[in-house]
Amino acid sequence: MTAPSPIRVLVVDDSAFARKVLRQVLSNAEGLEVVGTARDGLDALEKVAELAPHVLTLDLVMPGLDGLGVLRALASMPGAPRAVVVSSAGEESELAVSALQAGAVELVNKPTALATDRLYELGGALVEAVRTAARAVPHPAPDVPVAAGVPGPVSGLTPGRKLVVVGTSTGGPQALTRLLSALPADFPAPLALALHIPIGYTQAVAKRLNAQCALEVLEAEDGVELRPGRVVLARAGQHLKVERHGTVGLARLDRHPLQMPHHPSVDVLFQSAARVWGADTVGVVLTGMGEDGKAGAQAIRDAGGTVLTETEASCVVYGMPRAVDEAGLATATAPLEDMVPLLLHHLA
Structure with missing residues (x-):
């Protein structure tokens, strides 16, 4: 019986240490293959075209084209990889939520924003998120402006009963x-x-x-x-x-x-x-x-x-x-x- 093809993963992060940790964690997981790394958003888009990954792990705060810019670009690409956001809670929380609304499939929280060995703690959650993302079916992100228009009044319903x-x-x-x-x-x-x-x-x-x-x-x-x-x-x-x-x-x-x-x-x-x-x-x-x-x-x-x-x-x-x-x-x-x-x- 032929073994299933591995899930091809691209690691995107502007920190060389983070790229090293994420690559090591994912490479050690069964059924995953890290096909490359990218240091910023533009590099990521070039590697997506070159390497055809199934999933990319995506840092959000990067020089040049940031993570949201990458997601917007991927939205117009047929067969684009699914994205797993790797983010720090706190100052990046709203940015991470924007990324999920823009089409990222999963969110993994960094245990620290610093370049320390604590990054290895995200290993299990990251592997599971990548596997989930590989099974996900992408859908266009909703185009919802602030103060979005909504349907007219509802009639004939009793408020508060249900x-x-x-x-x-x-x-x-x-x-x-x-x-x-x-x-x-x-x-x-x-x-x-x-x-x-x-x-x-x-x-x-x-x-x-x-x-x-x-x-x-x-x-x-x-x-x-x-x-x-x-x-x-x-x-x-x-x-x-x-x-x-x-x-x-x-x-x-x-x-x-x-x-x-x-x-x-x-x-x-x-x-x-x-x-x-x-x-x-x-x-x-x-x-x-x-x-x-x-x-x-x-x-x-x-x-x-x-x-x-x-x-x-x-x-x-x-x-x-x-x-x-x-x-x-x-x-x-x-x-x-x-x-x-x-x-x-x-x-x-």
């Missing part, structure tokens, strides 16, 4: 941008989101989304109110749960259960919504790797609620929605561009 919970992973920042920017300002239900992303980036995600849609988007804080017109994004590293006191819904943050593979967990969010909102829960499972959300979808359906999934056609990775679909838990499914009308239909 709760919408959304789970996503790989490709999630792009998917959330497209979904939320299409929602009207008078969307009748609060939204709670769980996105798999490294710690230190969710505040930047919320800030970007808040600027690009008509709803208020904020990073979750313990006790923040859930209300129509507001979108609450789980803070990376903690679970987002929901509770209700009379007519007032609240977000809660904690680390339990500790054994979950993801913090935040889509399952934990969905299960808490099903316990409190019951049949008035609408769960939405978007693009992502793995099965997080499947158990939560089961809880929502058991409570009489609704589960919507993104179809394979628009997913960057058809993993999380596939798990829900194949378990027979989806009430309905649609490509991302048709998700808002479907969502509004199930809020009626």
